Amino acid sequence: MAAILTLWQNSSGANELSTLLQPHIPHLYRVAFRLTRSEADAEDLLQELVIKLYARVDEIAELDKPAIWLTRVLYRMYVDSHRRSARRPVLESELGFESADPAFIDGIVGQESLQPERLTERHLEARRLQAALNQINPDQRDVVVLHDVEGYRLTELEDLLSLPSGTLKSRLHRGRRRLRELLSDGTF
């Protein structure tokens, strides 16, 4: 019976994982949402991540910069499973544009105090931008959302996406140009 008892890993490891992960969950959720473009899919991705990390608690505890490492694992899982599943296009309502939640509206307008008509402009602009983003090449979109939306630096993305600088820049620049084309040709 001693052998089977060794199989049981009581809550110390799981609680340690909770302690290690919880500070990063808001950021990981946000990145997962940017990549999957759906709140439900973002949560699924995080669930898969947590499951995977149960076996790697010791490894996480040793990390100097767990945020980048966790984001890299998340991204690889996204590429391996979610992106290949060719999900349906995101619905506007899933982005919260119809949300009545004031906190969400605050998130859209930042700290500025805007007039209602300006707020509507922001909504429309965000809606058009997201619709255009949904149309561009996924490889390019990933780099655009991580760099231009989430603010990762190219040097960080080299590590996070395991891509050389030249490839990253090429995807980023092509993605932006494609976005401009889509937005300026009246498609969105």
Place this chain on the structure above:
Amino acid sequence: MNCEHTNKLMQEWLDGSLAGQPLAKFQQHLQGCANCAAKAQEWQALQAGLRNLPAPAVPADLNRRLGLVPAVRKTHKALPMALAASLLLALVGLPWMLSQDDSVSRGYDASETVTAQVQLPLHASETLQLVVSSASDLKQIQLTLELPPHLELKGFPKQHIVSWKTDFLAGNNRLSLPLTAKRAGSGELIARIQIAGKSKELRVRINTPQEPPRQGRRDSKTLFTLATLQTIRSNYYA
């Protein structure tokens, strides 16, 4: 610097990777060229729009749904009641949450069964992870595993019922079961948790098809298909 050269450097400027002399010359050109300055402004507006794209707020109970719980939670409930009301039984870390309110409103009693289905290829060895999350410390829980005939637990050859006593601490408790599919078949692995005459069961139907596994790298997710995850989640939200 002319317009063509400025245009070539526009993206690097947006990246923030333009510096030193090239940046100074780039900016100097923009100051003297209304056309390039307008283009730069348009690109900046696009970038600002991207930076301001809204994202949803993190759901308030996301940590709970992910099975991430505070490290220490104390309760003074009697143990049988605590088991009935506060245990959460989760397959591979999923948030199969049964709060006290849920168990009352859904009419669950202490003899509850959770089911799921996974695939294990023939002759493959995989670790099935079961996560049991408890809202409180629970002592001397009887844990019994029943394995279907086609599976074997590493270290327990030809033994299909294994039972022992253990304690749960508040939070997630993980049981890692290294399983091998000895032959094709389909059957339920049952993990039964018992305390003071009350019990909960997790039943996982494990299918092992006749075909041998494909060559190449097989990752541990084979056991945990997305379809299974979705099924459990939809149950959870039902």
